[in-house]
Amino acid sequence: GENVEQHPSTLSVQEGDSAVIKCTYSDSASNYFPWYKQELGKRPQLIIDIRSNVGEKKDQRIAVTLNKTAKHFSLHITETQPEDSAVYFCAARGLNTGNQFYFGTGTSLTVIP
Amino acid sequence: ETGVTQSPTHLIKTRGQQVTLRCSSQSGHNTVSWYQQALGQGPQFIFQYYREEENGRGNFPPRFSGLQFPNYSSELNVNALELDDSALYLCASSSPGRATNEQFFGPGTRLTVL
Numbered sequence: 001g002e003n004v005e006q007h008p009s010t011l012s013v014q015e016g017d018s019a020v021i022k023c024t025y026s027d028s029a030s031n032y033f034p035w036y037k038q039e040l041g042k043r044p045q046l047i048i049d050i051r052s053n054v055g056e057k058k059d060q061r062i063a064v065t066l067n068k069t070a071k072h073f074s075l076h077i078t079e080t081q082p083e084d085s086a087v088y089f090c091a092a093r094g095l096n097t098g099n100q101f102y103f104g105t106g107t108s109l110t111v112i113p
Numbered sequence: 114e115t116g117v118t119q120s121p122t123h124l125i126k127t128r129g130q131q132v133t134l135r136c137s138s139q140s141g142h143n144t145v146s147w148y149q150q151a152l153g154q155g156p157q158f159i160f161q162y163y164r165e166e167e168n169g170r171g172n173f174p175p176r177f178s179g180l181q182f183p184n185y186s187s188e189l190n191v192n193a194l195e196l197d198d199s200a201l202y203l204c205a206s207s208s209p210g211r212a213t214n215e216q217f218f219g220p221g222t223r224l225t226v227l
Contacts, residue, residue, distance in 0.1 A: 001171075006155075034215070034216075036218075042220070043203065043218040043219060043220050043221055044156065044203070044218050045218075046215055046217075049215065089155050089156070100146065100158050100161055100169045100171075101146065101158065101205075101216060102158060103148075103155035103156045103157070103158075104155050105154060105155045106153075106154070106155050
């Protein structure tokens with residue numbers, strides 16, 4: 001099955017700085033890569049996603065890049081704000097795994113005011 | 114907020130007992146996936162149901178079983194509960210036939226096994 005690794009596990013940045021979270025995946029047939037934000041005690045919320053036929057996608061302060069050859073994708077948050085503090089999960093969905101989603105272990109982001 | 118709902122919100126059981134968790138999918142979604150999220154971990158895929166049939170299973174023992182109903186709602190059953198089953202159980206609904214690939218999570222059921 002798919003194996004998704006995520007780094008770093010914790011990340012602290014000053015307000016206004018950028019944050020980058022990286023993930024790798026093992027199944028070359030994976031074709032969809034969402035990122036979720038989970039606040040304490042709440043459900044994961046989709047914040048951005050990218051399909052395998054696209055190299056980069058941006059939505060305001062959030063961007064995701066995908067390198068299919070290297071099988072890694074990254075989340076970039078610019079101009080971080082305290083409300084960006086949460087746990088972020090990457091995930092991969094692969095055709096070889098029955099369209100099921102496999103998640104990374106999460107990154108706890110703290111934005112220091 | 115998504116249209117996915119789960120019940121109950123919290124549950125406390127003892128070892129050896131059985132539990133049933135419920136999930137109502139978002140309107141128009143015919144696929145429900147169940148995940149176990151232990152504290153400080155990412156969601157772990159348990160299984161997926163598509164049109165009332167199991168459509169894939171993660172690395173969980175047979176005492177984890179499920180059902181999907183004609184209205185696409187779903188149940189997760191866990192028999193012979195163990196302490197390590199304590200976790201947040203999330204369901205997510207999606208509709209692979211649509212252009213979007215998104216899955217939408219419910220609020221989860223917090224299960225505590227004593």
